[in-house]
Every structure is written in C-alpha cells, then in structure tokens.
Amino acid sequence: MKTIRYTGLIAFLFSLGLFLSLFFTSTYTLTEQIFTSNVKAEHQETLGPELAGMMDREYSLSIPFVKDLNAAVNTVNERMRSEQQWDKVIYDDYAGSLTRASTSGLIQDQTTLLFILVFIVGAVGALMFILPQIQLGGPAGIKHNGIFFNALNNRGWIGMLTGGLLVVFYVLLYFYPAYITNWIILVDPVQKLLNPGATSSQWFLYGFLYTFAVLVMGVRMIIKYRHSKYQIFRTISVMFFQTAFAFLIPEILVRLNQPYFDFKNMWPLDYDFFDAWHINMLTTSGGTGIFMFAWGISLFAIGVPLFVFFFGKRWYCSWVCGCGGLAETVGDPFRQLSDKSLKAWQIERYLIHAVLIFGLLMTGAVVYNFISGTNSILGIDTYNYLRKPYGFLIGSIFSGVIGTGFYPFMGNRVWCRFGCPLAAYLGAVQKFKSRFRITTNGGQCISCGNCSTYCEMGIDVRWYAQRGQNIIRSSCVGCGVCSAVCPRGVLNLENRDEDGRFNQPILLGNDSIKVSN
Amino acid sequence: MQHTVIIGNGVAGITAARHIRKLSDNKITVISGETDHFFSRTALMYIYMGHMKFENTKPYEDWFWSKNKIDLMREWVTSIDFDGKTIVFKNGTSLTYDQLILATGSQSNFFGWPGQDLKGVQGLYSYQDLELMEENTKNVKSAVILGGGLIGVEMAEMLHSRGIHVTYLIRESHFWGNMLPKEEGTLIDNHLAEHGIDLRTETELEEILDDGNGHVKGIKTKTGEVIDCQFVGLTVGVHPNIDLVKDSKVETDRGILVDEKLQTNVPDVYAIGDCAQQKNPPAHRRPIEAVWYVGRMMGETVAHTITGNETKYQPGVWFxxxxxxxxxxxxxxxxxxxxxxxxxxxxxxxxxxxxxxxxxxxxxxxxxxxxxxxxxxxxxxxxxxxxxxxxxxxxxxxxxxxxxxxxxxxxxxxxxxxxxxxxxxxxxxxxxxxxxxxxxxxx
The missing domain is CATH 3.30.390.30 (FAD/NAD-linked reductase, C-terminal dimerisation domain)
Structure with a gap:
C-alpha cells in the first residue's frame, strides 16, 4: 500500500514537473506566412517593418518572443498616437495569436501524448497517493494528525513554494497569457473534444485546470471525511456544479451556437453580468439569451433571499459556488491557516463591505450607461475609473492572485472572507433573516479550540460555543467542519425556528445561576 | 475596592475571574506557575498530535485580560498566611488579598511502583507534562500505558498518532471499568484494537525496568511478563492538588473541604474545581468531581457569592x-x-x-x-x-x-x-x- 502511495506521488510529481517544464520547451519562429495569415491587412503595413527583425529568427523561450512582439506593436501605436492617427492604433491581441502560430516543437507535435502524460498520469498518480489512505489512514474519523508539523499545511517550505507557484501562475494567466501559450495548447485536445470548432484560450486552460483540481482533490476530501455524510454530499455537490455548470454546459452552449453562460454564477460575484456587451450578447441571442438574462437576475433577486432564509448562505457558498468548490477541495489542507483574531474580523468587515459598495457603484454606473447610452456618470468616465479598476483590482488581483494564491499563507477562503461581494450580500441575509444557525449543545463545550482552528472563515467558533451560545455569523459558509472536528458533539448546523436562534435561555448544566443570551 | 486573588488559571479559576469581572469592579489577580495564559487542558493532546498549536488552545486572545482588567501573574505560590491574608511567592515577593479562591486543580497519581522515577516514565496533566512527553518520546518505538481511564486513552491516541506502538495495561476486565458498564467498555476495547492498540485487560504492573542508565527499558507485569518499551505513561487517575494548604488551618481531606457555597472553613477563602471536596455533596453527586464542566460551574457560582450574592452550588443533571x-x-x-x-x-x-x-x-x-x-x-x-x-x-x-x-x-x-x-x-x-x-x- 505504501509503495502504491509513493509510486503515485512520484507519478504526480513527474506530471507536475513535466507541466512546469513545458513552459520552457518550445521554439518560437515568426515567419512571413504566419504574419500575413494572422494579422489584419490594415495592420500589416504598419506592423510589418517593425517585426522585420523578428522574422525567421528562432526564439527558445516565449518571454523574449512576446516582449519583442509587444514592443513592435507599442512602437507602432506610439507613433500613430503622436501622429494623431487614432484609427491606426492596434487594439488586437496579436501577442496571443502570433505566439501560438509561431510555436513549434514537442507541444505542437505531441499535444495528445503530453496531455496524457500531464493530466492522465497526474490524476492517476494523485489518486494512487490519495486512495490507499482508506486503509493506511486507519478507521474513518478526523484525520488531522501532524497537520501543524507539516511543511505544506503549516506555512513550511512546501507551502511557501506552492503559494509562490500559484501566485506566479495567476499573474501569468491574467496578465501575460501569451507567455503560457504552451499550456494553452496543451489543453486544446479537450477543447476540440467539447467543441471541434474552437481553439483553447487562456480561460479554457483555467477552467480545465480548475475543474481537474476540484475533482481530484474532491476525491481526497470525500475520503478524508468519509465518516460524515454531510461532507460527502457537499463535496459531491461542488464537484458536480464545477464540472457540469461551470465547465461543460457553457462549452456545450457555445457548440450549439448559444451564448457562453454559467447558470450558477451570480452577480455581484459575476461582476460583468451587467456590462453592456454582456447584456447585448444575451438579449440578441433569442429566447435562450433572454432566459439566461432573466435567470441571472432571478438568481440574486429571488434565489438568494429565499434559499438563504431556509438553508443559510451555505446553499451557495459551500454547495454550489466555484470559488467555494475550489476552497473546499483544493483548499481543505489549508483551512487551519485562517486568522481567528478579533483584528482580522474587523478588517474583514471593512474590506468585504467596501468591495460590495465598490461593486454596487460600478454596476450602477454601468447599468446607467447602458440605459442612457452614455459612457460616463457625473462626469466620470465609467470604464476607466470604475469598471476597469474593479476588474483589475477585485476581479483579477483579489479573487484570483490573492484569493487562491494565498491559500498556503492565509487559508483557503481569503477571497470569500475578505473580498467576495456576493458573500457579503448572502451574509447580510443570513445574519438578519434566516433559519440557519450553528447550534451549541448546552453546556458541553470544553474550549479545546478545534472548531476555531479548522474554521476556514476565521470565525472564533469557540468564543460562542463555550458560553453555550448559538453561532450566527454572516460569514459562516456552513462547511460543517467545526461540527465534524468537535470532540464532544457540541456543534450542529441546523435550519430551525428563526426565533430560537439567539436571546434564548442558555443551558449550562448549572442550576445555581441563570444565564440568557 | 476589594482584591480577589485566584490561584490557578484553569477553567475553574478563569471562569470565576470572568464572572467576578462581569458582576463587580473588584481588583482581580489570577496566579499561575504553569502558563502565562489560560489554555484548554483537555486540548493538550491535540498539540502533541499536531491538530493544533498551543496558541490555538487558548480560549481568549492575550489582549482579553488587560481589556477586562484581570491581572495575570506567572508565579509559583509557596505559602499562604491566612491570618494576614497574604500570599508568598517562590521569588520571595508577596501579595495581599481580600478574598482568595483556590483553584489549584489536580495532580497525577503515582502509587509507588518500583521504577516510577525513571526517565521516560510520566503522567499527563500539566503543560509541563506535555513538554516532558515531547522530550521523552523522541525516537521511541514502543510505549506502555497503565490505567484504563480518560487520560490513558488520550495518551494512547497521542502516541499512536506518532506511530509509536502502544501496549495498554488495565486492571479491569474492560476499558474504564470504574465508570463504564461491560457492553460499552467492550465496545471501546474493540475500537482500540481496530486502531492497533495492544490492550491487555486484567493486567497489573509489578515494576518498571531500568536500562542501567536510569532510563526505562520495559515493564514487568504481575504475572511476570516483560514488555519492552522506551516510554511508560502512568495514567491511573488524579487527586486534588492540595500541597499548598495541606498543613495550614484550611481543612482538607482528599481535597480542600468546602460547604455548599464553596467556602472553606477559613473566612474569605474558597475552593473550586478539581481541588475542592464537598462536605455535603448534592444527591447522586460525588464529593470530588475532577471534570471540566464542574470546574466551570463552580467558577460561575463562586463569582456570585464573592460579589455579594450568596449562592449555593447546585449542579443540574449530571452530564x-x-x-x-x-x-x-x-x-x-x-x-x-x-x-x-x-x-x-x-x-x-x-x-x-x-x-x-x-x-x-x-x-x-x-x-x-x-x-x-x-x-x-x-x-x-x-x-x-x-x-x-x-x-x-x-x-x-x-x-x-x-x-x-x-x-x-x-x-x-x-x-x-x-x-x-x-x-x-x-x-x-x-x-x-x-x-x-x-x-x-x-x-
């Protein structure tokens, strides 16, 4: 069994290493033929001379190649701007298309083989590492032995390395996708399988990796918590929603000539829902598009209050949401790293509500512009001062680079806790109008701290439990791990009578005094 | 302003301090030689097992105490002058009080087995015991635990989490025989076996064997069987820690004797938690109950008496x-x-x-x-x-x-x-x- 595990680990590390080294493997040669077939005729004249020096020159790394490409485009654009020939400024992303067309080598010749070596071998290796735990890890139960001695789980060198890699990956993905052309090509076979007419993009790569990670680590989560049906069902749910709703259905819709649409994504997390281009795309796509538009609005306008009232925000955050899905599977090994201090809670409340207000302002302006047909509001250019900063700061840096990249530093819910405007909205409903609570079972708490330690949202669960109080916190995503790790069966997630949530007499087991809270 | 001094920063002492603060503006001083801050004693095992760090076992952040004007002192008390209402510390300094709460907890039992003072032999109660256990179990392959109670099974789980083979000796015919009926005890016996714990029922310790360098090398049972090990956990229960008052005017028996208001025979001196022994325990309750919940409830109750609202300790249904x-x-x-x-x-x-x-x-x-x-x-x-x-x-x-x-x-x-x-x-x-x-x- 141990042999299987370590063989699996080696296979997985081989795949990971191969994936990372693919970044360095190709050669990049721009030819006249690639140039003419990928660049628009009107740009060929201006861009051609600038790229002359690159023609037929072989680059062995994507970075200088892309840099030279971008430099050429910039030179053209600067000249055109200074000559005030605005119509000749190039806005097309030639870096991506030209780099891709200029790529040659192993990744182009053996895409499918490499895909198998990276993802199939990687998955098999990971599962070989994970599955034997059913037997080796002892009987079903809480599996937290050695967490705080582990270099991955407790901000040791493996954790730092993992976090660093994730941050670098996100920065490349969001801001320098042309650099990672090899990785984008690697997933093209899957893209072709789902949609033969399409070519993989950076977002397809991201969606595929995301789903892959959720599925593999979802299996780990299920095995780890196999004594808890709540955890098993919840994990299957996030695996399903990620695979079907976030990954497959949008691709199938595109194949059927329908708009790309993720039916479980929701404004304000889905911050471009009200962008003019998005509304236009949906409203001009016939009945399906109109339905999608109406669905998207109903989801946050009716779905949120209704479902949060009955089940708490967990129905979304830890059962459906993609960010939550990643946090609950890939992020599970890091949940103990969230900061439980009062200070962190204070920062959390300021930050998440600031993002919510920013999101509301941005959306309001965008909708106003859409209706009025203008580009600014109160003299402020909406795109440059609201929409673009939001997309960059919140959409990319906060939710992606920090939100996921910082798992090994600050726990697996950094984005959900400090940034997600939808979580703020769901949380407000949960706090003020919901049947959901974590019930504390009388006076049985022994203040051990397992609940607080393993709360990914950084809630100091013990603070309430040791007083016999129920836990009603807007940030609670209802993952149920506090209840699972409690060695005294004190905590339980419940949807019950709204009135019984707080301000009830507390059972201490002590008849000498009375306490209510 | 009254000065309430509490000796012991476990759950009993700290609960008393918190509730006195809620009910009054007394000056409150909590003294402990064990740790700077209150931690959950029941969670010590999780530190060893790597589930938590020591920091995680503290129920309150460090700023909590000064914010609530509860003074913490890290000192060992050597004696108490009850007539002069003065506490004397190991470093020679002293402190006066108006009311004193003794919440000194328990000590591990050692029944004088040959070899019980060898290196690698210990009980588990305090934070220092945990540190010692960390030290004592380095490079240990196999261990023997003696005593079928809660600390024993915790110790078994702790050692097991580090891959140390555990032989677990209990005197009774099934686990925790002085508390659990046969069926339940047997159910736990089976579960221990499932985890690979080598449980030996109806087995008693004869002596702990010396390796010649003052370190344990094994144990011998009363039937003469020798079991090799490099660590012995003695977890045969605890007794009230009354060393401080044993030879004073405070009445003691096994514990510090208290009435139903948790007062000792000396005015303004109270005892709560593990160290207290009730002169007249409520029906169906034992005079000494060394349990987390009892410590908490006594702390809640004594706070009322100390702040002028005399309250009898009346625990509800046992749990x-x-x-x-x-x-x-x-x-x-x-x-x-x-x-x-x-x-x-x-x-x-x-x-x-x-x-x-x-x-x-x-x-x-x-x-x-x-x-x-x-x-x-x-x-x-x-x-x-x-x-x-x-x-x-x-x-x-x-x-x-x-x-x-x-x-x-x-x-x-x-x-x-x-x-x-x-x-x-x-x-x-x-x-x-x-x-x-x-x-x-x-x-």
Whole structure:
C-alpha cells in the first residue's frame, strides 16, 4: 500500500514537473506566412517593418518572443498616437495569436501524448497517493494528525513554494497569457473534444485546470471525511456544479451556437453580468439569451433571499459556488491557516463591505450607461475609473492572485472572507433573516479550540460555543467542519425556528445561576 | 475596592475571574506557575498530535485580560498566611488579598511502583507534562500505558498518532471499568484494537525496568511478563492538588473541604474545581468531581457569592462527555458500571459495533435515571428535561428522534432502537420512526 502511495506521488510529481517544464520547451519562429495569415491587412503595413527583425529568427523561450512582439506593436501605436492617427492604433491581441502560430516543437507535435502524460498520469498518480489512505489512514474519523508539523499545511517550505507557484501562475494567466501559450495548447485536445470548432484560450486552460483540481482533490476530501455524510454530499455537490455548470454546459452552449453562460454564477460575484456587451450578447441571442438574462437576475433577486432564509448562505457558498468548490477541495489542507483574531474580523468587515459598495457603484454606473447610452456618470468616465479598476483590482488581483494564491499563507477562503461581494450580500441575509444557525449543545463545550482552528472563515467558533451560545455569523459558509472536528458533539448546523436562534435561555448544566443570551 | 486573588488559571479559576469581572469592579489577580495564559487542558493532546498549536488552545486572545482588567501573574505560590491574608511567592515577593479562591486543580497519581522515577516514565496533566512527553518520546518505538481511564486513552491516541506502538495495561476486565458498564467498555476495547492498540485487560504492573542508565527499558507485569518499551505513561487517575494548604488551618481531606457555597472553613477563602471536596455533596453527586464542566460551574457560582450574592452550588443533571479515538461518548444522568438496585437497563448496539445507547430506568416505574450514548450525538437540553422531569423509558424511546443532534444526512438509528424496545416491551410499544424519502434513496 505504501509503495502504491509513493509510486503515485512520484507519478504526480513527474506530471507536475513535466507541466512546469513545458513552459520552457518550445521554439518560437515568426515567419512571413504566419504574419500575413494572422494579422489584419490594415495592420500589416504598419506592423510589418517593425517585426522585420523578428522574422525567421528562432526564439527558445516565449518571454523574449512576446516582449519583442509587444514592443513592435507599442512602437507602432506610439507613433500613430503622436501622429494623431487614432484609427491606426492596434487594439488586437496579436501577442496571443502570433505566439501560438509561431510555436513549434514537442507541444505542437505531441499535444495528445503530453496531455496524457500531464493530466492522465497526474490524476492517476494523485489518486494512487490519495486512495490507499482508506486503509493506511486507519478507521474513518478526523484525520488531522501532524497537520501543524507539516511543511505544506503549516506555512513550511512546501507551502511557501506552492503559494509562490500559484501566485506566479495567476499573474501569468491574467496578465501575460501569451507567455503560457504552451499550456494553452496543451489543453486544446479537450477543447476540440467539447467543441471541434474552437481553439483553447487562456480561460479554457483555467477552467480545465480548475475543474481537474476540484475533482481530484474532491476525491481526497470525500475520503478524508468519509465518516460524515454531510461532507460527502457537499463535496459531491461542488464537484458536480464545477464540472457540469461551470465547465461543460457553457462549452456545450457555445457548440450549439448559444451564448457562453454559467447558470450558477451570480452577480455581484459575476461582476460583468451587467456590462453592456454582456447584456447585448444575451438579449440578441433569442429566447435562450433572454432566459439566461432573466435567470441571472432571478438568481440574486429571488434565489438568494429565499434559499438563504431556509438553508443559510451555505446553499451557495459551500454547495454550489466555484470559488467555494475550489476552497473546499483544493483548499481543505489549508483551512487551519485562517486568522481567528478579533483584528482580522474587523478588517474583514471593512474590506468585504467596501468591495460590495465598490461593486454596487460600478454596476450602477454601468447599468446607467447602458440605459442612457452614455459612457460616463457625473462626469466620470465609467470604464476607466470604475469598471476597469474593479476588474483589475477585485476581479483579477483579489479573487484570483490573492484569493487562491494565498491559500498556503492565509487559508483557503481569503477571497470569500475578505473580498467576495456576493458573500457579503448572502451574509447580510443570513445574519438578519434566516433559519440557519450553528447550534451549541448546552453546556458541553470544553474550549479545546478545534472548531476555531479548522474554521476556514476565521470565525472564533469557540468564543460562542463555550458560553453555550448559538453561532450566527454572516460569514459562516456552513462547511460543517467545526461540527465534524468537535470532540464532544457540541456543534450542529441546523435550519430551525428563526426565533430560537439567539436571546434564548442558555443551558449550562448549572442550576445555581441563570444565564440568557 | 476589594482584591480577589485566584490561584490557578484553569477553567475553574478563569471562569470565576470572568464572572467576578462581569458582576463587580473588584481588583482581580489570577496566579499561575504553569502558563502565562489560560489554555484548554483537555486540548493538550491535540498539540502533541499536531491538530493544533498551543496558541490555538487558548480560549481568549492575550489582549482579553488587560481589556477586562484581570491581572495575570506567572508565579509559583509557596505559602499562604491566612491570618494576614497574604500570599508568598517562590521569588520571595508577596501579595495581599481580600478574598482568595483556590483553584489549584489536580495532580497525577503515582502509587509507588518500583521504577516510577525513571526517565521516560510520566503522567499527563500539566503543560509541563506535555513538554516532558515531547522530550521523552523522541525516537521511541514502543510505549506502555497503565490505567484504563480518560487520560490513558488520550495518551494512547497521542502516541499512536506518532506511530509509536502502544501496549495498554488495565486492571479491569474492560476499558474504564470504574465508570463504564461491560457492553460499552467492550465496545471501546474493540475500537482500540481496530486502531492497533495492544490492550491487555486484567493486567497489573509489578515494576518498571531500568536500562542501567536510569532510563526505562520495559515493564514487568504481575504475572511476570516483560514488555519492552522506551516510554511508560502512568495514567491511573488524579487527586486534588492540595500541597499548598495541606498543613495550614484550611481543612482538607482528599481535597480542600468546602460547604455548599464553596467556602472553606477559613473566612474569605474558597475552593473550586478539581481541588475542592464537598462536605455535603448534592444527591447522586460525588464529593470530588475532577471534570471540566464542574470546574466551570463552580467558577460561575463562586463569582456570585464573592460579589455579594450568596449562592449555593447546585449542579443540574449530571452530564459528561469524552472521545475515544473516533467514538464520541455522552452521558446524562446516572449510569453506574453495575446497574443499581431496583433499576434495569435497556441496551441497543449498532451492527458496526461503534454506536450504542444504554438507558438506565427504575424497573417498576420505568422512570429513567441516566443514559450512555456512544457514536450518536444527542441534545443536552432534551435529556436534561427528560431526566429532571423523570420521564419514563417508553416516553423517551418514543420521542428519541427529538433528541438527535447528529449532523444532517447522518443515518438515523432511532427507528432501529425503537424496534428493539418494542420487541422487549410488547405492552408499551412506541411508534417507530419512519425513514424520509431522501433517507430511503441514500440509505
């Protein structure tokens, strides 16, 4: 069994290493033929001379190649701007298309083989590492032995390395996708399988990796918590929603000539829902598009209050949401790293509500512009001062680079806790109008701290439990791990009578005094 | 302004301090030689197992104490002058008080076994014991634990988490024989075996063997069997820590004697928690109850008396809990190892041998006296009501689903329990819980 595990680990590390080294493997040669077939005729004249020096020159790394490409485009654009020939400024992303067309080598010749070596071998290796735990890890139960001695789980060198890699990956993905052309090509076979007419993009790569990670680590989560049906069902749910709703259905819709649409994504997390281009795309796509538009609005306008009232925000955050899905599977090994201090809670409340207000302002302006047909509001250019900063700061840096990249530093819910405007909205409903609570079972708490330690949202669960109080916190995503790790069966997630949530007499087991809270 | 001094920063002392602060503006000083801050003693095992860091076991952040004007002192007390109301510390300084609360906790029992002072032999109670255990178990391959109680099984789990082979000696015929009836004890015995713990029942220690360098090399049982090991855990219970007052005017027996207001015989001196022994314990309660919950409740109660509202200590229905590796245990009311006279027991055990329920009831009236639950969580509040209102067995079994506190989607066992009840009490049959639609699908 141990042999299987370590063989699996080696296979997985081989795949990971191969994936990372693919970044360095190709050669990049721009030819006249690639140039003419990928660049628009009107740009060929201006861009051609600038790229002359690159023609037929072989680059062995994507970075200088892309840099030279971008430099050429910039030179053209600067000249055109200074000559005030605005119509000749190039806005097309030639870096991506030209780099891709200029790529040659192993990744182009053996895409499918490499895909198998990276993802199939990687998955098999990971599962070989994970599955034997059913037997080796002892009987079903809480599996937290050695967490705080582990270099991955407790901000040791493996954790730092993992976090660093994730941050670098996100920065490349969001801001320098042309650099990672090899990785984008690697997933093209899957893209072709789902949609033969399409070519993989950076977002397809991201969606595929995301789903892959959720599925593999979802299996780990299920095995780890196999004594808890709540955890098993919840994990299957996030695996399903990620695979079907976030990954497959949008691709199938595109194949059927329908708009790309993720039916479980929701404004304000889905911050471009009200962008003019998005509304236009949906409203001009016939009945399906109109339905999608109406669905998207109903989801946050009716779905949120209704479902949060009955089940708490967990129905979304830890059962459906993609960010939550990643946090609950890939992020599970890091949940103990969230900061439980009062200070962190204070920062959390300021930050998440600031993002919510920013999101509301941005959306309001965008909708106003859409209706009025203008580009600014109160003299402020909406795109440059609201929409673009939001997309960059919140959409990319906060939710992606920090939100996921910082798992090994600050726990697996950094984005959900400090940034997600939808979580703020769901949380407000949960706090003020919901049947959901974590019930504390009388006076049985022994203040051990397992609940607080393993709360990914950084809630100091013990603070309430040791007083016999129920836990009603807007940030609670209802993952149920506090209840699972409690060695005294004190905590339980419940949807019950709204009135019984707080301000009830507390059972201490002590008849000498009375306490209510 | 009154100065309340509390010796001991465990759950009893700290709870007293917090409640005195809520009820008054007394100056409060909490003294401990063990740690700077209050931590959860019951969580020491999790530090060793790597589930938590020491920081995580502190129920309050460090700023909490100064914010609430509770002064903390890290000192060992050497003596107390009760006439001069003065405490003397190891470093020679002293402190005066107006009221004194003794919350000094327990000490591990050592029964004078040959070799008990060897290196690698220890009990587990304090933070220092944990540090010692960390030191003592470096490079240890196998260990022997003596004593079938809560600390023993915790120690077994701790050592097991580090891959150390554990031989576990207990005097009784099954685990925790002085608290648990046979069936429940056997259920835990089986679970220990499942985890690879080598449990030796009805085995007593003769001596601990020296390797010639003052370190343990093994143990010898009373039957002459020698078991090699590099670590011995002595977990044969605890006794009140009364060293500080044993030879003073404060009356002691096994613990510090207190009345129902938790006062000692010396005015303005109180004792709470593990170290206190009640002169007149309430019915069905033992004079010394070294349990977390009792420490907390005594702390809550004494705070009222000290702040001028004289309050008797009146614990409600007894409850206790523990976890043995993966199996949680809850107890409400009175369940003795052997069923008391005039009482009978109703027992159900799950086919997986990891869950069971035992209800003790008066044979004639069917009034329920107590329950042991293993592997099934129940509501404290519901059982507290049932027991204080002396509900009958058929009532409780019939309404058992109401008490269920297991997480959502967990299998409900009440139906099976009710069927067993109906087969044993054909004249008192109760309605059997029906499984819901989803339950049938996912069962």
């Amino acid at each position: 206790n809990s523990a976890k043995f590796f993966d199996i949680e245990y809850h107890n409400y009311g009175t369940v003795l190892p052997t069923c008391q006279e005039g009482c009978s027991e109703f027992y159900w055990e799950c086919h997986d041998k990891k869950k069971c329920i035992k209800v003790i009831y008066e044979t004639n009236s069917l009034k329920v006296k107590g329950v042991n639950l293993f592997g099934i969580r129940n509501r404290h509040e519901v059982w507290d009501n049932w027991l204080s209102q002396e509900k009958t067995l058929d009532h409780i079994i019939g309404n058992l689903p109401e008490a269920n506190f297991d997480p959502e989607f967990f299998t409900h066992w009440e139906g099976e329990i009710q069927e067993k009840f109906n087969s044993e009490f054909s004249d008192k049959t109760v309605n059997v819980r029906k499984r819901g639609f989803l339950e049938k699908i996912f069962a």
